[in-house]
Amino acid sequence: MRPERIAGRARARREPATPSQSDELARHPPFARLERTGRVRDGRSLVASPVERRLASLRAILMQSDAGIRAQFPEYFLTYYTYLRIIRNPPRIEHVFQKARDMYRYLEAEGKDVLDLGAGFGLEALLVAIYGARRVVATEIDRDMVEVGRYLAERMDPPMTNFESKYGDGIAMQFPSASFDGVMANCVISHVRDLEGFLGEAHRLLRPGGIFFLSDENNSLFLPARPRRRRGWRQMEREPRGPYFAARLAFIGEHFPQITGNELLETARLTRGLVGKDILSAVQEYQASRRVAARPAFLYRDPVDGQYPERELNPYWLMRKFRDAGLKPELLPAFFSRSIENNPRQWVKDVLRFFCSLVPPLSVYVWPIMRLRGRKPVLTPSAGVS
Structure with a gap:
C-alpha cells in the first residue's frame, strides 16, 4: 500500500x-x-x-x-x-524508548530473531529491531495497523531491513517450530481465550534457550486498579445496550426466532459469560426447565468469539501456567523510566525502581503492569525431549 x-x-x-x-x-x-x-x-x-x-x-x-x-x-x-499522551510529548516518547530498550534487554534480543504477538501499530517491535535484533516479525489481526507498521519501518533513516509487519493471528500462522529466539506479548495475554494453547504455541516457536516475554496491565495483585477495571466490565453488560448483552440478545434471537420478548431478556441475563454453542444449550435448558445450570468462572466475555475484556490475571498463577507449558518462569522487576523530565515525583520512581530491582516480587503489589519471562530449556543428551 x-x-x-x-x-x-x-x-x-x-x-x-x-x-x-x-x-x-x-x-x-x-x-x-x-x-x-x-x-x-x-x-x-x-x-x-x-x-x-x-x-x-x-x-x-x-x-x-x-x-x-x-x-x-x-x-x-x-x-x-x-x-497515551505520546504525541508531541518528549518525556513520554523517551519513556516508550526506554521501556522498549528494557524489554530488548530482558529478551536478550541482540542479533536474535524475535516474534511479536499482537503488535498493534508495531511501535515496540520496531524499537526492538532498531536496538539490534537480527529480525523482528510483528503480527497483528488489524490490517490498518499492519500497514502502519510497514510504513513506519520505511520512514526510518536508514529504512529498516530487519522488520516485518504481517497480517494474521501469530499463533495461528503456522511458523515452523523453533523459528525464533524470542517471543513477546504486550497487553495481549488478558484477552486470550485459550491461555494454555497460547503458551504452548509460544514454547513450540522458541528455539532451545529462547525467551517468552510477557507484560500486561491487568495484574490482579495491584488492588488500586480493580475498581476502574470492574467498572469497565459492567459497562459491557449494562442493559439493554451494553455490547456483550446486546450481542447475546441478537445471537439468541437469531437462533430462536419464536422466543418471546420476556424469555429473550431472561435468557440473555442467565447466559452471561457463556459463548457460542454453550449459550444455545443454556437457552434450550431454560425452555425445558426454566433454569440454567452453567455458571462460568468469569462473567464478562464476548458471547460470539469468546474474547476477554482485559480479565484480571494473577502473576503467580501465570507462572504455574508457564511451567505447565515447559517454560522456566521468572518474575521481572517493574519498569520505571529514568529522569526524563524535571518532575518532583521522580524520586518516588527512583525509590520504587531500587527496591523492585532488589526484590522483583514486590513489583506486582506496587505497580499495575506485571512483567514475566519464561525460558525454554536447552536440551542436553540426558534431558530427553522438552
Whole structure:
C-alpha cells in the first residue's frame, strides 16, 4: 500500500508540512537532537549511529502536528497515541524508548530473531529491531495497523531491513517450530481465550534457550486498579445496550426466532459469560426447565468469539501456567523510566525502581503492569525431549 493511502483515501504524494514547535516541546527542551548526522568532538567529525538516526526519525513522526499525522496515518493512530499522551510529548516518547530498550534487554534480543504477538501499530517491535535484533516479525489481526507498521519501518533513516509487519493471528500462522529466539506479548495475554494453547504455541516457536516475554496491565495483585477495571466490565453488560448483552440478545434471537420478548431478556441475563454453542444449550435448558445450570468462572466475555475484556490475571498463577507449558518462569522487576523530565515525583520512581530491582516480587503489589519471562530449556543428551 502506498503511504499516501494509509489513511483510507487517495492523496497527492507529498511530505506533510513541518509543524511549528509545540508548547509541549517548548516546556521540555533538554533532549539531544540525534537527527543531526554530523557532530564534532576534539576536532574529529562524528556521525550519528543508525540507532540514533532511526530513533530521531521515529521521534520526528511522533512530534508532528495532528494535521501532519492525519496526512499519513489512520485516525485511530492519532487517537490511540494521544490517549497515551505520546504525541508531541518528549518525556513520554523517551519513556516508550526506554521501556522498549528494557524489554530488548530482558529478551536478550541482540542479533536474535524475535516474534511479536499482537503488535498493534508495531511501535515496540520496531524499537526492538532498531536496538539490534537480527529480525523482528510483528503480527497483528488489524490490517490498518499492519500497514502502519510497514510504513513506519520505511520512514526510518536508514529504512529498516530487519522488520516485518504481517497480517494474521501469530499463533495461528503456522511458523515452523523453533523459528525464533524470542517471543513477546504486550497487553495481549488478558484477552486470550485459550491461555494454555497460547503458551504452548509460544514454547513450540522458541528455539532451545529462547525467551517468552510477557507484560500486561491487568495484574490482579495491584488492588488500586480493580475498581476502574470492574467498572469497565459492567459497562459491557449494562442493559439493554451494553455490547456483550446486546450481542447475546441478537445471537439468541437469531437462533430462536419464536422466543418471546420476556424469555429473550431472561435468557440473555442467565447466559452471561457463556459463548457460542454453550449459550444455545443454556437457552434450550431454560425452555425445558426454566433454569440454567452453567455458571462460568468469569462473567464478562464476548458471547460470539469468546474474547476477554482485559480479565484480571494473577502473576503467580501465570507462572504455574508457564511451567505447565515447559517454560522456566521468572518474575521481572517493574519498569520505571529514568529522569526524563524535571518532575518532583521522580524520586518516588527512583525509590520504587531500587527496591523492585532488589526484590522483583514486590513489583506486582506496587505497580499495575506485571512483567514475566519464561525460558525454554536447552536440551542436553540426558534431558530427553522438552
